[in-house]
Amino acid sequence: MSKEMPEDIIATIKEQEFLHSQLSVTEIDYRAAVLLLVGVAQNDTSNARVAAQVLLSLYNGYEYHVDLTDLGLLDYKILQAALIAIRGRIFVSVEPHEIIEDGQAIFKRLAQQWPTLHVDNRNPHVVGFRLRKEVTESAIKEAIQSLKKTDKKVTKVEVARLVGISREHVSKSYGYLFPKKDRSQPK
Known part of the structure; x- marks a missing residue:
């Protein structure tokens, strides 16, 4: 068949x-x-x-x-x-x-x-964002070092003021740059 x-x-x-x-x-x-x-x-x-x-x-x-x-x-x-x-x-x-x-x-x-x-x-928006983030991060690190050298208290408010951005932005996007507070120790 x-x-x-x-x-x-x-x-x-x-x-x-x-x-x-x-x-x-x-x-x-x-x-x-x-x-x-x-x-x-x-x-x-x-x-x-x-x-x-x-x-x-x-x-x-x-x-x-x-x-x-x-x-x-x-x-x-x-x-x-x-x-x-x-x-x-x-x-x-x-x-x-x-x-x-x-x-x-x-x-x-x-x-x-x-x-x-x-x-x-390749994406100019991503590259631009990364560059701005690096520049801002560098400025924050410099502000922190400057405050430490002059024996001033390092706070997000003071760093934000020195860098020229909002404290909220510092806290939200760059909080990792600040030392963690040890909350286990009593005041």
Whole structure:
């Protein structure tokens, strides 16, 4: 009893085979694309930044994200290499640092060369907030030291006054900078 497959299933299988043949990449092409992108990323041009984004995103997609609109900034040859590298990561199933010699060290250097591409450094609002927090924290520490040097009582009210922010903000956001009071000792 021989049953033929329905034509819609056959058509779907043929379409998947065609798409796979169009998208698949050889290991050799993948390696060549990664090497080209590494060479570009080690420079200091707009192509370099985008090439580094692609490589680092393929290397560690959690900590690096490629801005897809930036791909439009690439020269066609480099864009082709970027697209081959993306397809290679999927179809060859090998991380880019593993497809080239000394890849781990190369990608570590790329991450060091391009720290601004790390997700923690990409959002200007987050970066600005961190910078403001660091500046305020530093000012509070200096105010505390200044009060101690002049033998004045270190209070959140006095520190807030010296730094120029509210006592509530000092207490809520920077209370950890003040020594904990020992409440076990009687007054």
